[in-house]
Amino acid sequence: MKQFRQVLMVFIGTAMVATRMQAAPEFDSSVSQTTQIWQGIIGEGFQSSAQTLSLEAGGTVGFQALGGEQNHDLALVSLSYGHMLDGPVGKDHWYVGNWELRGELFGGQQFSPSDNWLVGLTPHLRYDLATGTRCVPFIDGGAGVSATGIGPPDLSGTFEFNIQGNLGAHWFFRDNLALTLETGYLHVSCAGIHYPNQGLNCVTVKAGLTCFF
Secondary structure (H helix, E strand, O other): OHHHHHHHHHHHHHHHHHHHHHHOOOOOHHHHHHHHHEOOOOOOOEOOOOEEEEEEEEEEEEOOOOOOOOOOEEEEEEEEEEEEOOOOEOOOOOOOEEEEEEEEEEEEEEEEOOOEEEEEEEEEEEEEEOOOOOEEEEEEEEEEEEEEOOOOOOOOOOEEEEEEEEEEEEEEEEOOEEEEEEEEEEEEEOOOOOOOOOOEEEEEEEEEEEEEO
């Protein structure tokens, strides 16, 4: 009798849970995420609460400029977090989009003309264009601090600064996940804190994934 009561209680409990699940409205997680990220449909600009997390990898092609004497080629990996500063600005204009504040941690290895390491931490200001499509172009600039083992004739001390300028685009293959491609300019020097200070100059190319939430 006791076992029968236990089975009966389990049956009643299961039936109550099933009834509640059938009565509850269907929840579409993709719609919820889209509402939290986008101002309207995909590509129409981001909500002010939208955040980003990016993981990218790539390399640089060095060139001699601003007094630099060597071409510095590097392999780099980058992890960054961003937050929209507001909803879309410039409405009713071709340049409608969002301002985004980002923080980037990057690092890698120089493989030419010598083997040496480089790491950096850089805040960025990015402008994401609202195109109304799954392709969202952006322009980006930042300046931060670096540490490196690269030495003379272009650099000297471990502590350096870095300046970056980038152009790129997100291609959304899901409403909250995008393939990110970008290219830009990277300059590393110490602003005259120590010498030599010829500087490192590179063209960067990176690709990766960006999650929006």
